[in-house]
Amino acid sequence: MIKTDILIIGGSAGGILTATTAKKVFTDKKVMLIRKTKTVMVPCGIPYIFGTLKDAGKNRIPDAMILNAGVELLIDEVVKIDKENKIASLAENEEISYDKLVIATGSLPIIPKFINGYDLNNVFPILKDEEYLNDILNKLVNMQNIVVIGGGFIGVEFAEQLKKDGKNVTIVEVAEKCLWQAFDNKICDIAEQEMKENNINVMTGIKVKNILGNEKVEEVELENGERIKADAVILGMGVVPNSNIAKEAGIKVNEKSAIVVDEYMRTSEKDIFAVGDCAEKTCLFTNKNIPILLASTAAMEAKVAACNLYGLKYLRENKGTISAFSTKIFxxxxxxxxxxxxxxxxxxxxxxxxxxxxxxxxxxxxxxxxxxxxxxxxxxxxxxxxxxxxxxxxxxxxxxxxxxxxxxxxxxxxxxxxxxxxxxxxxxxxxxxxxxxxxxxxxxxxx
Amino acid sequence: MIKTDILIIGGSAGGILTATTAKKVFTDKKVMLIRKTKTVMVPCGIPYIFGTLKDAGKNRIPDAMILNAGVELLIDEVVKIDKENKIASLAENEEISYDKLVIATGSLPIIPKFINGYDLNNVFPILKDEEYLNDILNKLVNMQNIVVIGGGFIGVEFAEQLKKDGKNVTIVEVAEKCLWQAFDNKICDIAEQEMKENNINVMTGIKVKNILGNEKVEEVELENGERIKADAVILGMGVVPNSNIAKEAGIKVNEKSAIVVDEYMRTSEKDIFAVGDCAEKTCLFTNKNIPILLASTAAMEAKVAACNLYGLKYLRENKGTISAFSTKIFxxxxxxxxxxxxxxxxxxxxxxxxxxxxxxxxxxxxxxxxxxxxxxxxxxxxxxxxxxxxxxxxxxxxxxxxxxxxxxxxxxxxxxxxxxxxxxxxxxxxxxxxxxxxxxxxxxxxx
The missing domain is CATH 3.30.390.30 (FAD/NAD-linked reductase, C-terminal dimerisation domain)
Structure with missing residues (x-):
């Protein structure tokens, strides 16, 4: 059996920063990070693969970051956590025993099964996987008409990059304004204006009813019957916590499947922490649960968790999420x-x-x-x-x-x-x- | 006699922001600003006249800012303050009576009278005057070799802009490093490296001994005997408070001629405030007087003074100067x-x-x-x-x-x-x- 002091499941922002911070703070501890994919994508950089970078390989988080910090890296999948015996079972390798476990399994894109045709070819949810993203990139080369469903940050950024790449882009947002969760109307209007001036077709306050096509998508039909020609559809409808491994281990999750954590990022289980998109977020102002899944929030949580793994060494600083965003549109x-x-x-x-x-x-x-x-x-x-x-x-x-x-x-x-x-x-x-x-x-x- | 409630002497950053803030906070008061020059220069923008802007007229602070705020503007010079009777005498117009007076007369460049030849033609101190600056700009057109004396922010920025304009530029700093007052060695070195890579001749740790020439400058001689060819010299050796009018009125100034103020920017005289380069600066960390003369510091002081002109309406927030700087070099x-x-x-x-x-x-x-x-x-x-x-x-x-x-x-x-x-x-x-x-x-x- 492999042995480590600190085991981190998940290799994106939350996992990496937990690992490197833990190694800096607890220099004598063995820190191991397990992740499924050979490479890791900069999560917020993904839209920029499709216009500016033109290669998912250019959007990698370099492994040097964790390796130089003295963290051990294992490419594998944790299939089970035995919290009583503090053992993680892997798909490929032998079991790993740990002293402290940090779950940083992130999130998965929302797949709109309520929309007919969601599973047609060329309807692309955005997965954080280099090969998958390069595959989309290659397929898009010969496509001209792209519909982006969802006018949040990811949707807007994809629309902007695909337009810069010369595509004919329509963005469809069910709410009255794009980016409405982060901004009041005035700034939403400035953002929409910037998209319209750059010839993106912005449709707001309307639902997608059907995705139509034979095997592959051909049109997107809106609830008012209007049809938009579509060689591909990008799904930017948000993400949900990826917490199955925790749930199966008997760790407490909330009604939205986020792993319940305290202000030090400790779960319901002693010696198990959770950080990032898989962990519950609390609003700084209202103490309500809020679905703000951001790499920058994950980073803050990672530092709080890592600093407090062995006893509470540092004062808690996760007093709640403030929901801080930025973006650039043209x-x-x-x-x-x-x-x-x-x-x-x-x-x-x-x-x-x-x-x-x-x-x-x-x-x-x-x-x-x-x-x-x-x-x-x-x-x-x-x-x-x-x-x-x-x-x-x-x-x-x-x-x-x-x-x-x-x-x-x-x-x-x-x-x-x-x-x-x-x-x-x-x-x-x-x-x-x-x-x-x-x-x-x-x-x-x-x- | 002209009458006003609030009279501000000086039309640069400190004066303008005192005037506009006072008008916003005390809407029923009459606010008047007196300044000597027809136009006002963005003080920190002056170096950029010589490379990027190519016209001092493009570096104006627009008068719309004060006029739209409802402030009255008078172009004239205050020659005397009668603090007992609350009357300011002017060079051109009749006297003005005031209720509250704010002195924002700024600073004057240090003229190095200790260097022989300081008063030769084409040795330019930097005055905040549009005509004067355009005159330098015109004279520099046919000059190739420029020596900048002083490696602080102004000197470095002038050197960068003149280099961008194709001149042969030498910067001479008496201290070991350029920008040493703001930065420790590591960042000073990065800044100097950036200048050297862009072919500025950076000379540090050496004094200028003489400015040589017949009527107009021809060479700059260093203390080691080295001579640098110079068609013009830019003096970037710092500034001193311009506080004569206050001193003559019996208002307390410190040993460096800065007008003594409290944390609300009140001088030794009831109903007279001072802000900006002419006012004393106290270090936030040590409470010592420090010569940090910046437009951004002036702006903070202006807001503190303006908000507190009639009674102390807002808590003091001038707890001391933190000396905050920024610049760009190439x-x-x-x-x-x-x-x-x-x-x-x-x-x-x-x-x-x-x-x-x-x-x-x-x-x-x-x-x-x-x-x-x-x-x-x-x-x-x-x-x-x-x-x-x-x-x-x-x-x-x-x-x-x-x-x-x-x-x-x-x-x-x-x-x-x-x-x-x-x-x-x-x-x-x-x-x-x-x-x-x-x-x-x-x-x-x-x-």
Whole structure:
């Protein structure tokens, strides 16, 4: 029997970072990571295989990361966990005994069995598998008309990349707006406008009724009877936790099949942790379970778990998920963190909203200057920041993380009105129009 | 006599933002801003006039900003403040009576009278004046050999822009490294390397002895006797507070001529405030006076002053200057906030330093990916962050502001190890290698 101190099941973001962090924190422990696939895909990089990268092999997370950290890697599948005897059974190799186990088995794409024709050829769910993705890539070469079902981040990013690759792209979203879970209407509209200006056919507020075709997809029929020609369909309808191995072992999962964890990422079983998409997420603001399955959230959980594997060495820092997102659609970048105004109101918060629009460089005459549009959502009584949304240039990618930090630390409009920043003509907005300061003041003047 | 409620002297970053913020917070007050020049330059944009913009007119702060806010603008010079009677005398117009006065007269470049030849023709100090700057621009057209004296931010940025414009550029810095006040050696070296690779002649650790020439500059002579051919010299040796008007009015200034202010930006005189380069700066970490004269610092002070003009409406948030900088040199961007390791040790802090190097996009095969290098400096006993330095791509510009905020709020390595971020392939590092988290863990493992 193979023996290890720390065994991690799953080789994507959550698994890798648990393994490398555990090895750094508990240097004398043996850390082993098991995964099914020979290579690992950067999960959020998958859409970019289809336009920018043109090869799934270029989207690998290099194994050097774990090997250089001193983690042992085994390519195999765990088929059973015996939690009493602390043994994992494998498909190919002998059993492994562990002291601490971390389940990081991720998620699986939602397959819409409720739509006729979901299983036709060339209807592609997105699996995180290099060979499978290169196979789609090759098939798409000779296809022109692509329908993306689902207008969340993955759907929008696929639509953008396939359009850049010269395809005729339609995106169909059942809700009123694409990206509605992360943004309020104003920024959803900017994103949809950016897609429309780049000739993506954006259809919102409508359901797909049937996927039609003989063996392979030929058309997508909407509930109003409209038919869209389709050589292929990309399914971007979200993902669900991949928790079967845990469920079968008698580890507690919630009604959405997410493995129940505490704030240190411990499951219902002593010495078994779970991190990433397979683990339950709790909203920072409401303590409700929320289905925010993101590699960045997985990464935070991985660090919390890894640091606390042997006794609780570090204070818990998973006080709940803040739902922080960013993306780029053609020439516009977008970021969101925390609650939208819509959701804040649904949850019963009385809010004050601060807004500010400016340029992301200064003076605005500098080449490459973008309009930057920021919305900050504060709780009225306390002034505490609970949500932020930005559209602008690429600087949005890190600016949203200033606001992620501010939300996590409960900062107020008063503090953000005057917090000190570094500014530079080529890199940021002007100091006299720094958007976080300015939108905070806008909120303060609404009291 | 003209009457106003709030009078602001000075039309650059500090003055503008005091005026517009005061008008937003005290909507019923009359706010007037007086400045000497017809137009106002974006202060940090000035180097970019000489390479990218090619016209000082493109580097204006638009007056629309103050006029649309309802602030009255007067082009004139205040020659005397009568603080007893609350009257400002002007060079051209009649007197103005005020209720609250804000002095935002900025700074003046250091003129090195200790160097022979400092006053030769074509030795240019940098004044924030559109006509003067366009005059330099025109003169430089037919000049090839430029010596920049001073390797701080302004000097380095001028050198970069003049080089981009095809000049033969030498930068002379008396200290061992360019940018040494903001960065420790590692990042100074990256910046110098970037300049050298782009054929700027970087000379450090050496003094300028003489500026030689007949009427106009011809050569710069160093203390070792070496002579550098120079058709023009740019002086980037720093600035000093422009506080004469305050001093003459009997307002308290410190030994470096900076107007003494409290945490609400109030001077020694009731109803007179000072903000920006003319006002004293206190270090957040040591409470010592420090000469950090930045538009972004001025902006923070402006908001603090403006919000507190009539009674102390908002809590003070000027608890001290954190010295936050950013810049871009050719293809590398740089950011710094707080203390360097060198200065922290000089001040008596026992520190733990966390470091991490990664790519600023993920996967690293994406076009435009840069190496990102982060150093975090924590106080050993408390784990509190007191300094940060980054080199990388343009995302550094806002990433340094995450760390500015973390420093201002006293965040610890433990908190930053697991703080949640948004990540995206095109916009940020990978979630499993997010540099702030990773450098914090690196520090934690050094205990």
């Amino acid at each position: 020439n516009k970048s977008f970021g969101a963190a925390g609650l939208t105004e819509r959701r804040a109101k649904e949850e019963g918060f009385e809010v004050i909203v601060g807004k500010f629009t400016t340029m992301d460089k200064h003076p605005g005459s500098l080449p490459g200057t973008n309009t930057l549009d920021l919305t900050l959502i504060f709780v009225r009584t306390s002034g505490v920041l609970i949500g932020a949304q930005i559209s602008g240039g690429e600087s949005v990618g890190e600016m949203i993380n200033i606001l992620s930090l501010a939300i996590q630390k409960g900062l107020t409009a008063n503090e953000l009105n005057t917090f000190q920043v570094a500014t530079h003509p080529l890199l940021t907005s002007s100091p006299i129009a720094y958007p976080i300061n300015a939108a905070s003041l806008d909120a303060l003047t609404k009291y | 293809n590398k961007s740089f950011g710094a906030a707080g203390l360097t390791e060198r200065r922290a040790k000089e001040e008596g802090f026992e520190v733990i330093v966390g470091k991490f190097t990664t790519m600023d996009k993920h996967p690293g095969s994406l076009p435009g990916t840069n190496t990102l290098d982060l150093t975090l400096i924590f106080v050993r006993t408390s784990g509190v962050l007191i300094g940060a330095q980054i080199s990388g791509g343009e995302s550094v510009g806002e990433m340094i502001n995450i760390l500015s905020l973390a420093i201002q709020k006293g965040l610890t390595a433990n908190e930053l190890n697991t703080f949640q971020v948004a990540t995206h392939p095109l916009l940020t590092s990978s979630p499993i290698a997010y540099p702030i988290n990773a450098a914090s863990l690196d520090a934690l493992t050094k205990y």
